[in-house]
Amino acid sequence: MSRYRTIGLFLTLATLWGAAFVAISAGLSYIPPVLFAALRYDVAGVVMLGYAAVAVDRWRPRNGAEWRQVAVGAVLLIAAYHAFLFVGQQHTTAAAAAILVSLSPVLSTGFARALVPADALSPVGVVAVVVGLAGVAVIVRPDPSNLLATGIVAKGLVFCAAAAFALGSVLTRRFDTSLPIETMEAWSMLGGTLMLHLVSVAIREPLEPAAWIRPEAIGALAYLSLGASAIGFLVYFDLLERLGAVEINMVSYVAPIVTAVVGWLYLGEVVDTATLLGFGLIAVGFCLVKRRAIRREFGHVRSRGSSE
Incomplete structure (x- = not known):
């Protein structure tokens, strides 16, 4: 029953x-x-933050290292990632954005190796990163004669979102603290949203509350705030205790399939052949980067199956 619950949570x-x-x-x-x-x-x-106050024994950071970890999460995982993503997604499809973001685990490996010179990428690792970036190029399809075309810039911004998230994931793990992940995420969200508000004011985004009370706007905001963020992270925390890092990362490669289907049904967006090819290359890059861990995971699955 536990295995089926884990599968259900993963798909959720x-x-x-x-x-x-x-x-x-x-x-x-x-x-x-x-x-x-x-x-x-x-x-x-x-x-x-309310969940962290109830679920863990430390609802706020206690020292400078923990606050620095929160600051990195606020700047990169929340503010930079979402600013680039939301601005870029104005001029690209939801599926293309989801696929570009799925490059994050591959980029994380590259950043991790770059920040630890003694732990250089193997030749296969280099190939994996190149294949993943080739997938991005296939999706973006840059035109050398018009590199500032709206669609190209939009996809470039989404790529920057993936890079910011990957770098943030690596840097937050480098802090040697005992801060619970729930607490770190909560304070990063609060710090990140403050930065986003400041950026919004700085670039003079229009304030039109009358448009925000449209049913579709309220529904989208409610879903993102409560469904994807609050409930989504609670499911993530549960899965984190059940699965390894490799299996958690696989969510990034199932989510774009959901995006493509829902985007087609709700928005009428069609995923073209180039986007599918790019997704395949990014997935291949991930499998190459994580090849040893994937092999271990399959070995564990086979051993559990034979024991049953």
Whole structure:
């Protein structure tokens, strides 16, 4: 029963996070992008902090190292990631955005190796990163004569979102602290949303509350705040105790499938052949980077199956 519950939670998380890209596209018709991202975490941050206060023994950081870890999460995992993603997704499909974001685990490996010179990438690792980046190039399809075309810039911004998230994931893990992940996420959300609000004001995004009360805008914001963020992270924390890092990362490769289906049904978006090919290359890059861990996981599955 435990195995089926884990599978159910995994599919639930992939669905919650995959559909989030569609909700972003829907809400961007009514709310400016950076403000939209900030409003999402106004709600989610408070919910997550309340959860941390109940679920773990430390609901706030206690020392400088822990606050620095939170600051990195706020800047990269929340503010930079969502600012780039929401702005970029104004001019690209939800499925393409989800696929580009799925490059994060591959980029994380590259950043991890770059930050630890003694732990250089193996030749296969280098090939994996190159294959993943080739997948991005296939999706973006840059035109040398017009590199500032709206679609190219938009996809480039989504790539920057994936890079910011990958770098943030590596840097937050490098802090040697005992801060619970729930607490770190909650305070990062609150700090990140403050930064997003400041950026929104700085770039003078229009304030039109009348547009925000449209049913579709309210639904998109509610889904992103409560469904994808609050509930999604609770499911993630549960799965984190059950699965290894490799299996958790696989959510990134199931979520775009959900995005493509929901985007087609709700927004009428069609995934073209180039986007599918790019997704395949990014997935191959991930499998190459994580080949040893994947082999171990399959070995564990086979051994459990034979024992049953």
